[in-house]
Amino acid sequence: MKKQIAILGSTGSIGTQALQVIAEHPDRYEAYALTANNRVEQLIEQARRFRPEAVVIVNPDKYHRLKEALADLPIKVYAGEDALCQIVESGPIDIVLTAMVGYAGLRPTMNAIRAGKAIALANKETLVVAGDLITRLVADCHVPILPVDSEHSAVFQCLEPGNRLEKVILTASGGPFRTYTAEQLATVTKEQALHHPNWHMGAKITIDSASMMNKGFEVMEARWLFGVRPEQIEVVVHPQSVIHSMVQFEDGAVKAQLGVPDMRLPIQYAFSYPERIPLSVERLDFTRFHELTFEKPDTGRFRNLALAYEALHQGGNMPCIVNAANEVVVDAFLHDRITFLGMSDVIERVMQRVSFVARPEYDDYVATDAEARRVAGELVDKGTRTSSFPES
Ligand code: NAD
Ligand code: MG
Secondary structure (H helix, E strand, C coil): CCEEEEEECCCCHHHHHHHHHHHHCCCCEEEEEEEECCCHHHHHHHHHHHCCCEEEECCHHHHHHHHHHCCCCCCEEEECHHHHHHHCCCCCCCEEEECCCCHHHHHHHHHHHHCCCEEEECCCHHHHHHHHHHHHHHHHHCCCEEECCHHHHHHHHHCCCCCCEEEEEEEECCCCCCCCCHHHHCCCCHHHHCCCCCCCCCHHHHHHHHHCHHHHHHHHHHHHHHCCCHHHEEEEECCCCCEEEEEEECCCCEEEEECCCCCHHHHHHHHHCCCCCCCCCCCCCHHHCCCCCCECCCCCCCHHHHHHHHHHHHCCCHHHHHHHHHHHHHHHHHCCCCCCCHHHHHHHHHHHHCCCCCCCCHHHHHHHHHHHHHHHHHHHHHHHHHCCCCCC
16 A cells, blocks of 8 residues: 655655655655645646645635646645645545644644644654644654654664663754854855755755754754753764764764765655665765764854753743744845844844743644744844844
């Protein structure tokens, strides 16, 4: 029986690579549902090629175009957020790949877990926002979460059943500004930030990688996926991105997973686990890498990483606050409305201003997300008008 896969965010970087994996194994995998936020033409092309049972476009204005373009095929066509949340519950689906970006991933992921679907998790924001809630839900519903994020897939591939981890060591490329001074960071542009040295990804995660918020989020993601305490998670800058991450066991042994940076491998492993199956990614040629280097991350220049650890230590709804503030400032940075370093300033202030909730439930996260977005938006507006932050 072919595994039926729903890809939430099929038009993005992870989504299109997931379709490449499916195309490489038509005997094993089938796209059951494809969804996109806005890019209707790309979704039409994908639907005509992969012939899913259903497609969902979140933006309702694009519904008619989608419906009309697929009228000759037996494909169910839906629009809107609710449809996205409901499609994951369809009976035949085996795996839901969460490859949409941001907080929008939370509700459909919760629905998919409740419906008993295995989750191939790319949308790390779900665990950042509500790691505790998701972990409880996953335990209640007995569904697996298979990591797609390359670092977490690496850790997952190194685990030994029954043997406890002493430490998780997440590698970070350091992004395009790894060697920049604080003065240089003050004037970097979005064009520079969007140029990542080792990975081609969506705009939001590319900015998060440049600001190191991505690594902060990955620390949170590791905390929930592997049940380790924040102090057991270390970040090491490794610019070559050959070692995708490591684990250290209680006897001091360290295991790493290595490979050419290519997201198709962790995507496929989430689909094929526990099996490994052939994949046409480039093979690692060690003679091309004369050195593999490692550095400590500089949380003085990259404050987001420190803020993320701080949020994880505080717990409760603090990571949700950081996530919402970050989504607002990244969007503002992409629209030239805030400077690169201004992003951390706003996030830090939003952390101080939004009401803290120690034991949040779903409704608290919804309220927190809305409040943090409002506060962050106000701070960005204020900063835009005065081009500085007068209260700092
Ligand atoms: P992307 O911007 O390339 O694609 C995002 C996809 O999500 C698109 O299909 C878009 O239509 C859809 N989408 C956007 N907003 C949405 C919304 N509000 N509701 C529903 N769908 C929406 O992003 P990406 O780089 O593919 O990243 C997707 C997720 O995977 C992110 O959470 C990111 O952190 C994570 N991730 C990505 C990579 C990578 O290499 N790209 C690596 C690790 C983790
Ligand atoms: Mg990653």
